[in-house]
Amino acid sequence: MIKSILLSVLAFASISTAQADINVGAPDCISQAEMKTIASHFNQFANLANKEFCNDDSTTWHLLSSLMFMRQTQFKPSMPVSKDELFTGKFAKNWYEYFIGRINDLEVVNDCPKGVIAYVYMFGNTMYTCPAALTTNFSSLDRASVMMHEARHIDGFPHITCTKGARKGIQGACDTKIADGGSYAVTVETYAQLAKYAEGIHPAMKAYAKSSAVVYADEAFENPVKINRSENLLVLTNTLDFHALNAKGEIKKLGKTSALGHIVKRGQHLIIFPTDKALKAQYVFANNEGEISQSPSDFITEYNAQTPAQKANLVDLHIGAQWSARVFKNKITFTCDPKSPTMKDIALPAGVTAAALVYPDGYARDKYSAQLVSENGELFELGCVNKQASLKAIATRLDQKYTRIHKAAGQVFGLVDGKLFKLEGTRSTPVVTALDGTIAEIVPQEIFEFFEQ
Ligand SMILES: [Zn+2]
CATH class of the missing domain: 2.120.10.30 (TolB, C-terminal domain)
Structure with missing residues (x-):
């Protein structure tokens, strides 16, 4: 049995609450066609595949709307990399495809420790999500970033305990260096990409994503991340x-x-x-x-x-x-x-x-x-x-x-x-x-x- 349970320690950082329905024109219903496609990737939604699904503020809705966010968010056709280490474009291509290549089951768990939002085990394809992340206090933008982070763990990238910096002593709250491309690198890259290149996202939400990218870059790595500032x-x-x-x-x-x-x-x-x-x-x-x-x-x-x-x-x-x-x-x-x-x-x-x-x-x-x-x-x-x-x-x-x-x-x-x-x-x-x-x-x-x- 692999011992490492890969927790995302996110509450210590900037992830917290942000507006859920901030996307300009974000639909409050997911069409039947979309439901069918999603159910073909996530078996658990099979019984919902034959009709449209509307926002009922349930955990199911929040999971589905996050998948939809990954499916539908448009980025600028050209996304030049940064001159520093904020954005390499390594994970920029197709978030949804990346996610379903690693995760095919979403489970909601109710007994999460303080500060834990989601986790995966290295030997599976299930993402466990804590209720704190499945309310309107959490945005689809934050959830998409968390889901990409968790998917990266499946590729074999665990965390370490920080020995210095803002998260010193917190288990699983750091990666060694951003260039390794581990899960926190994915967190930084997804926020940076949303902030700089997403289309149809509210400007305040993009500004929030910008700050989030930098907070993670500054706090979730043992080796300082190079940022031109x-x-x-x-x-x-x-x-x-x-x-x-x-x-x-x-x-x-x-x-x-x-x-x-x-x-x-x-x-x-x-x-x-x-x-x-x-x-x-x-x-x-x-x-x-x-x-x-x-x-x-x-x-x-x-x-x-x-x-x-x-x-x-x-x-x-x-x-x-x-x-x-x-x-x-x-x-x-x-x-x-x-x-x-x-x-x-x-x-x-x-x-x-x-x-x-x-x-x-x-x-x-x-x-x-x-x-x-x-x-x-x-x-x-x-x-x-x-x-x-x-x-x-x-x-x-x-x-x-x-x-x-x-x-x-x-x-x-x-x-x-x-x-x-x-x-x-x-x-x-x-x-x-x-x-x-x-x-x-x-x-x-x-x-x-x-x-x-
Ligand atoms: Zn993690």
Whole structure:
């Protein structure tokens, strides 16, 4: 018996929720002709082959619609490879043919461990899918990527445990190097292909796929993946306009957003918590890509269900690869173990009210600590080092009352009263721009040569 059970550890990365029916004109029914073809490849659907099948939100529908996504998604006729390692085109040809060449049975299992979405055994042609992946919180785009990933395992590509990086210590969460063309390489390639070359897919969904490709490339390999990239400071003004401030200090106007708010990073993904607490937190995109209606995570679904008064209690949120910290006015709730839903609260000292998380050393998914500034300007370090939640005061004093501090393109920026400052240690100098006084939010954002061209 082959021992290796090939789990896809996807919950630690960017895969989560995205809109299911985002395809422009995505049909809510699968024709009888299509059903017949699919049933000829997957015996289990034989009893459904004689009529059309419509969306009933069942697990069967979600499996079928993912197969349909693989059958029907059109790509540009020419798909040049990237100059880096994001896209080689190795798996670009015909996703559905590739999948049915390896998998001919789809089973839904109900007892999946936390973080597992789907798996296969090397000695079979069945893909096991966990219910978490079979709801409208998961897009056909995500599922197609997962299915291609699982099919690749059948070719004899197991995972390893990461010994470093964002997924350090997580069993089956890494491959050695992307050039090996294993299952995580397939994940990166499928997202990169969707982001760059898919036709008829909503622009916001393509932007989501772009970020997903990079998160996997950055986090699911022992040997770093070569990606040609640069970093900007993304600036949101009170006129609802996004701007990019590059390393040379040049400002470029980007798209608009629908509401002001606090932007939190989850790897490459940006999530906005609107200032107007009647609005919901959601993914946000800077180049007029539009919106994805589904929630980025279970916590954000919970948050969105709260009353405006409850929402106002959440001050900030840190999302690391394996830990998170929800910062409330008077306490911090930590999730330090990626394998367990256990949470730990640590209260702020009496009389201290949390104001914001600040990142003078930069936001990084593989770091286990972050800094917090209080309304009186006191600094704290918080984190989950060795899976232990901690909060301690730092002696450093900042020279101003910053609402944000972020590092982008090697520079540390602070935001005070709509104005930008460059920080060196505890000293600051103004960054004078045309946006002076109107800046509502800042967050670092990377751009990638392959997707920009
Ligand atoms: Zn896998």
